[in-house]
Amino acid sequence: MPNSETQQTDTLIVGAGQAGLALSYWLSRAGVEHVLLDRRPELGGAWQDRWDGFYLNTPNFSIDLPGMPYDGPEPEGFMPRDEVVTLFRHYAQAIGAPVRSGADVTRISPANGGFGVETSEGTWRARKVVLATGAYQVPKVPPLAAAIPGRIFQLHSHEYRNPGQLPDGEVLIVGTAQSGGQIAEELHSAGRQVHLAVSSCPEAPRRYRGHDILHWILNLGIHGPEYGLNAFRTEQLPSPAARFACNPLLSGTDGGHAIHLRDLGRQGMRLHGHLDGVDDGELVFTDDFPERLVSVEAGFGQRLQPLFDAYISAAGISAPPAEPARVDDWLPASSPRLNLASENITTVLWATGYKLDLGIVDIPVLDEWDYPRHSRGVTEYPGLFAVGLPWLSGHYSSILGGVGLDAEYLAGKIGEPPY
Template sequence: MDLDTVIVGGGQAGLALGYHLRRAGLPFTILDVHARVGDAWRHRWDSLTLFTPRRFSALPGLPFPGDPDGHPGKDEVADYLAAYAALFDLPVRLGCRVTSVRPGAAGGFTVDTSTGTLYAPRVVVAAGAYHTPRIPDVAGKLSPRVAQLHSSRYRRPDQLPGHDVLVAGGGNTGVQIAAELADDGRRVVLAAPTLGPVLPQRWLGRDIFWWFSRLGTMRLSAESRLGRRTAARNPVIGTDVAGLLRRVDRVGRVVDAAGDELLLADGGRRRVDAVVWATGFRPHYPWLEVPVLDASGAPVQRAGVTDRTGLYFLGLPWQRARGSAVLGWVGRDAEALAGRLAQERLAAPARPAPAVPA
């Protein structure tokens, strides 16, 4: 197969790039480990609803169906992505796990997968930034009697036994899960030493993302001074945090554990039946055998471009701008990258070796 680009990841970033590469007439394939397009969304917690209304949740070329001012649930997003791939006939190889991306013997890259080996002069890693759950070491000190879930495995309150639940993490995910558990009648402790700025879902009769769009907030450059300041303080959007804090007990950071008790930074102790670790993720690219990662495993890139010719990233938070990892804005980065790939092909056309049959 004569491929120009291999895209690793069939989520919104990979699909948006595929749309623009298709329009540019470049041959490519998208590799995705899931059984269906959109499964990464289907596997998130049941009540998850986007902050962004449908009018600001679309990929290039296809409006998001439904009330443009309403907020879609996670299954709607998954179905939209599947419909998007089908409408534009994007070549997504499902159930295809990438096991290695390494320099090719004759230049370019060799991509080993669970279904065979491919070669291409260009590889775009569009697998997102939410790979491996970050769980603190103290989790290993808790008694087996205490149920523990990372937020990526949380689906609904009935997964958690008992009455006393601690949610660790003060980002959007942490406060949303804490609110849902409080609604379920649990006694909730929110371990959140800091909370970002709290923004309402609507302001002066308009959705907050309408204001973001009008003010250019989502296009705020990652390299600007204001961009760097904004990136350091991720806002909590749409949750009544003041009301939540009247219903839950907010404490500081968890620093240790013993038996069924968690020890807090202020010296307090909390006995719990369950813990939800809403503590984020760490980058994890064990299959990427090209020296483009820093000591923490994060990509070393600028606007998605690495020092390795032909290797790119797409869909990382704040890759180019505030909206780089957001469904309704990732298409801007995808269009810019597709234009770069098209220019490279014109400047130095390459004839990749054919795929090795599985």
């Protein structure tokens, strides 16, 4: 039963995933009274929504929760889903996070110089509110999904659990970011014929110049500005839409590895261009497949590699020389049209990412992408903050290796005297 009495606290954190818990750690150290509300009945955040065989794409060494950095025996390993969930439950207990589970927030609005927060468990009043709802909120499925015949089983990667969940027949995966690549490999290993609609997400090596690629991403993002290298800072993004660009095509399974689309084709997966439409039972793909492959393969060398090399040089780091760029001109057969019935495609799996949904915020502070207008998490509306969103202050803002930095900064702002 919902609590009929209005409850109060100084600071209310909406969401008890990695960002909310990291902020709770710093607020506790600053002596700020606070409560975390989480809609799930148990802690573990959005990691609980991943499929059975999911592994983190980021190595264990990058798990750097405030007060509890990774200190296990496999810093270069990759953690499976259930271990990640257990990690967060242990972390919440270790830091004494004041979490109220099963409290689904439905509205946040101004009230008496602070905020009124309506939830499935009653109403709260708080002087300050922090949005820590994460980046994986609403599965994004393109409108053309409605044109696919009803006999085809459709699901988003958010709903995928294992190969046995899908009906017999061939599977089309739309999207080749990290989830699409990992699920494609899992289905192929289970003996399923997989088709891939290739997106624009770049390929990248799992390791570069002696370290996992995440080592360089984190160090460049955190320490790059010390050497005048600010490419991984939010202010350097070419446009606000770039906050939602896909990450390099990498996997944490089998000890971690890079995924190369041409290799998937050699293994027997069928590759296609971007899914462009549906026409009388046929899928229509763009006819730019060869050029798309070249663009995907060139992404690392054009953007990330020069930045890493510049950082290594500027910081005076002794690192092995870069390996020669991979050269591969093998081209699988590809058709711009695919008949669902004749190819026995019975499943379309949308690995098309997520979109933000902050419709609970009844305050005019969101932009056209539903992203709060802010300066490093301090929104335009006094007393309202955000943490854990993509590119909040830099590339690292929504990943385990960097979310604590933004949380520490925000805790200082939240602990300042009242407005």
